[in-house]
Amino acid sequence: MKYHPFVIPFSIGLAFVMLYIVGMWAYWIIRLSRREQKIVWKRLFSFRTIAAIWESMMEGLFHRKIFRKHALLGYMHMSLAFGWFMLIVLGNFESRLYPHSNINPPYYPIFFEFFRHDLSPLREYEEIFTFLMDFFLLLVISGVMLAFFKRIKSRILGMRRTTKHIRIDRIALTSLWFIFPLRILAESVTAGLYNTGHFFTNFLGQNVIYNLPLDQLYYPAWWAYSIALGLFFVTLPFSRYMHIPSEILLIFLRKYGVKEKEHHSTFTKIELNACSRCGICIDTCQLSTNLNISNTQPAYFLRDLRYSQPNEQLRETCMMCMRCVEACPVGIEVVKIRENERKEHQLYSENSYNYLNGYSYPKAKVAFFAGCMGHLTPSVIKSTLKLFEAAGVDYTFIDKDGSICCGRPLQLGGQAIAAKQLIDKNNALIHATGAELLVTTCPICAREFRHNYHLNIPVLHHSQYLLELVNSNRLKLKKTDLNVAYHDPCELSRGLSITEEPRELLSKTVNLVESGKQIGKNSLCCGGSLGATNISAEQRRTIAVATVNQITQADTNILATACPLCKKTFCSAQDTVAIQDIAEILANNLANIKNQNPTKKSAEREVITA
Amino acid sequence: MVNFGFAPLEIKIHDLDKSNLQLSSWIAERDETFTQCIACGCCTATCTAGKFTKFSFRELCHSIRRGEIAKAIAESEKCMLCGKCTLVCPRNVNTRNIVKLIRKANQKFKV
């Protein structure tokens, strides 16, 4: 067995990190709830496992999602992860193919070049192995150099700013950066002395550094390489690089159906460790881009939660718009985690809303619910009802005389106990109307009804229902030549994945003109968000104006939204572009002939809604 | 004091010099928009909770300024945090934050 003392730092580091990772995985899996363990076990031998392996490769090695964000940034991550992975795999093959070396200690393939200078026993494979090892080393070093440039000038890699790291991360990062230059040095020195390596290290050794005192550099170079590796491994579990093993476990668990619960759990711990602090969320966040608040994004929030407790400012400064969730390459449920963290601070009691006892909504077939925000934009309600009338819908405006809040604003503020009270009351009252369908103009309500109520009836956002009415020819629309841009509300696009219906509806009556990448699930927040209580009206306006500017062009006649809160926020922040809800645009372009002789049924309806 | 032949009821007198302004200044320190309220009542007119019960954000502010801390804290629980008032307030008072601060004071001052 080949041995030299310089392998000790590496070996200690490797043993430590392996034990730690296996230990943590085991600990996390044991600490999952019974139910979670059961579903993991049940689905272990299924297609999901293959899908998880595939995703681990695509994300862990190739960083597909980062590639989609920015090619060079993706290349940087890919070259480091995939290049290093290939060096390890190829090194192992190489050392195993080498005759008489079946019992390999773990350091043997890593320092193969040190132990074996004559690779001719590999015969026809010698050339290809030495070539590939040099090739992947070059790939990795290109990634390291890009990572270094990213620290100096992040814009080249498509990032406005990079994460500010804490000490342990800096130590780990520095040792990681040192690993590969030191490996190149060690291998080049060896190549200079023994003519090993291929086009890269051999060239460096034989032609570039050949007149250095290679004899004296030989051992120090291998020692330094081993120490850099050892240091990186020892710091890995306590630094951002713990994301590497955690992300793999996370991908598997997620594929089996484990997700965030209504409170922090072991799964949360795994998610916290899986954040690489890549900083992509910082750039995505409008608090950073529009307001220069760049210290409360998930990169920092999750970090503080992993090591201890985020402070109040960190916890509360977030609009809960979910843009970062959409952008996070690891797919961490950041907003849910923040919501759960806010829950640790309940301010309300169980009896807050006893005054609602005894209230009821009228009976309904198709129930229309405007919600709090809906009531703030009467023109949207009026237009929606006009469209319903024209289509002959047998609707009832159930919260005409007073709307109980859906509970979402309380939830966003972490007030789970109070929110539950409202939800229970509202749920019972809506149920008692006997409605077969619930339609609302407010995406906040719609999401809350769908996700947290048990209504047993379909809940539709008005854009969905109106599209149904148009498609079934109950509503007829005129075609106009207005240029309309559409703004996706957070709760509708990211919250409910409704992005196509409003567009389809609009294209039936206007020219839908959209520009830029900030559409659909990547849409911008209007700034009016109920998720944050500590940003000022002025700051909200700044966000709203920036958003309007980004999604409209000089010839945009109307900016359409599908959320009363967005409409209100945009309207009060600027008056360069007219803001209208989808329902208003449709109502203005209605081609239905008004029903001249109201039926008995619609006359009754008049009485109810009057 | 001049005798007018009538006098205000003892319990109706509110001596502002003796008001307990602890909560008022505690909130103002944490959210300066609290001091911008002009008591116009727009918030009350739009209030979701106010449709169902006697509750008003404007009155909440009043109570705090008069030092009626216990009353304000108890009342504040009725708010649904829906945010309508923030959107209508002409003075940009950060109403939801103030309600949350009042609720927090409940735990802080233990009144």
Ligand code: SF4
């Ligand atoms: S939360 Fe996601 S996007 Fe943000 S730093 Fe962590 S891994 Fe990157």
Ligand code: SF4
């Ligand atoms: S949810 Fe929105 S506001 Fe909050 S950190 Fe993410 S992007 Fe920023």
Ligand code: SF4
């Ligand atoms: S709307 Fe604003 S200024 Fe008017 S009473 Fe309410 S908080 Fe005060």
Ligand code: SF4
């Ligand atoms: S947030 Fe509270 S005070 Fe303001 S309108 Fe809603 S229920 Fe009323």
